[in-house]
Amino acid sequence: MSIEKILVVDDDDLSRGYLSEALQRNGYSVDNASDGQEAVSLTDKQNYDMLFLDMRMPRMGGMKVLERVKKTSKETTVVIMTAYGSIESAVEAMQKGAYDYIIKPFSVDNIELLLKRVQERQKLIDENKYWRSKLDSNVENEFVIDKQSKMFGVLNNVKRMAQSKASVLIQGESGTGKEIVAHSIYTHSQRNSKPFIKVNCAALSESLLESELFGHEKGAFTGADLKRMGRFELANGGTLLLDEISEVSPKIQAKLLRVLEQEEFERVGGVKTLKVDVRIIATTNRDLGQEIEKNNFRQDLYFRLNVIPVIVPPLRERREDIPVLAEYFLEKFKTGINTPLKRISKEAIDALVQYDWPGNVREIKNLIHRCTVMIDSEVLLSEHFENMLNVQKPRKTNELSVGQTIEDVEKELIYKTLEKTGGNKTRAAEILDVTPRTLRNKLSRYKELQSGFGLNIEAGIDDGSNVVEESFSH
Incomplete structure (x- = not known):
């Protein structure tokens, strides 16, 4: 929840106007209240990210307002202002939930530094909430591959593609390790000190996915009791992984396209346009070309995502x-x-x-x-x-299997006999009880398989004339 909407509460018109104008110049939306009761009335009607409260005011003082606000909105940041500062009142204000306590008069520079600290603190809180929710994640973050693996081609390109901000589309079957490739790109990038945020597009309905990606304002829908940052805001400056991108609806596709093109969006139920700097990595186990032909996926979004394509081969x-x-x-x-x-x-x-x-x-x-x-x-x-997979024990070389053709059995018998005779076809023909010419004709038919046995099939046969082929079952 970033700081955007601020309420300034002060009975001094000059002080209130001075602070409000300084906040507005820094891009904040600001409301004003001249006493505590007016402040409470405003906070009951709408949600504020931050309050500046004067300590001493008519009808209701700042301490009372602080207590009321913290009962209804614990996440609101409250700063107490007073010209009558004391250690005792500062301690009391902090105990009741105030973020800070400042003494009048203060400069605009002091307020800007305070706001910067509040924004950084809030970003850490939001990121911490996200990562705590992901503590049960069991993602492998490294590849386990053989030295001759086809995956080396993929991994050799990771460092190169990691240095760019260009979008990456990782395609591959389910379970091949697409998310590990994505995390590897992030790890090798210059954004690796910034957030790496993931959202599973296939796991959420359209309305929930929209809220997860773009966040929502308080009251945007039933159950939206608080303003909530979306994944794009959480990933600002870092990387966002859109897992199973092919599953998103046309409505979400249109909003994603706008973020990719213009780097801006609005929260659900909001009117303020937010700017973000996020690198997008998307994954899919579908053929997006076919999905485009079926009008299930936007071609322009595909082109925006597929700047750097990565294909992860199946096992x-x-x-x-x-x-x-x-x-x-x-x-x-x-x-x-x-x-x-x-x-x-x-x-x-x-x-x-x-x-x-x-x-x-x-x-x-x-x-x-x-x-x-x-x-x-x-x-x-x-x-x-045997009871876990459809895996059969390797068949012994001298076993026959139902489903083999006579030609398959004959071929296997020929090669095993040649193997036993060291490739001598004259001797093999004697054992098989056929002529050398018959054996040679059969080997010519099986020529495409000879390389797999490493045999010199010309050895031991000195008669090259053609004869009528005999059957082994004469």
């Missing part, structure tokens, strides 16, 4: 990261709990690598966490995943 496209992630999460989750689990078997790693991970990094993280709690074994085996 199935960077399987080299799966073993590293599994080991990392095992070490992380077994720490501090009484679990016998110590390591992951090679077969279990193979099973994890074969799985496609529709939930990406989040899914493997949750799986390993579940295993540290539920598995009563020192070694994590592939069998342990």
Whole structure:
């Protein structure tokens, strides 16, 4: 809640006018009251961010007004003014909730310094409230990847894009680590000493999201008992993460576009235009191109957000990261709990690598966490995943599987026989009970697979003439 609307209460017309004019010159909205009762009447009707109260006034003094205001609006900043200052009255005023106590006469410079301190204090209070509400957040703030990972391309660009104020649009499936990329951009930016504020656009209705982003005035809607700063104000000077930007309504999209273009907005129920300096990072798990074609997303907003595009690949496209992630999460989750689990078997790693991970990094993280709690074994085996994931144990090389074609079985038998004979096709043909020419014709058909076995298929065959192909099941 920034300081915007101020009430000056003083029975001295000259002093009241002097202070009011100084405040108005500094851009504040100012109301005036000539005594305590008039002040109470005004505060009952509307909300003030700050009050300057004269100590001695007819009908009701400043101390009484202070008590009344603090009962109805604890967040209002109150400064007591008096020409009859004493240590005792200053202590009493502070005990009853006054922020400061100033002695008349005072200069405009003194008032401006006081207002600066009040604004800085209020900003710290607002930021503290926000971060305290986020203490239960469980966001990983670092990447765990293999040295050959495709993610290196993304991370190598983070430092470069972090130095700009340009908007960033991070696209990727759910659970791939889009928020970690966003936080990494913030960490490496020159704004890392300023707030990093996040809002989940998919979690709130249109009206609640509008209030969360832009704030609201007191009485703007039912339940708006106090003026509230939005996320844009909290993030002023820093970075705002708009998570799942594709889920916002056309109305909110229009307001976001205005902030991106003009860096200004109004609170819900307010008329004053507020200016902000905020870097926007947006994330989405949808194809915004398709959403634009469906008229679900504004193309002009997309262009404003997509100044720097970032694509986060799914885990199935960077399987080299799966073993590293599994080991990392095992070490992380077994720490501090009484679990016998110590390591992951090679077969279990193979099973994890074969799985496609529709939930990406989040899914493997949750799986390993579940295993540290539920598995009563020192070694994590592939069998342990059977009831947790649609993961099958790796098939032994000499096993047949329902669903294989005869040609698949024949192909596998040929290559295994060649492997056993060291690539000698004449010897392999004898074992398979076919002619060398038949074997050569079949290998020509499987040519695209030869590189995976590293065999010299020309060795051991000295007759290149064509013959009628024989079947293995003659």
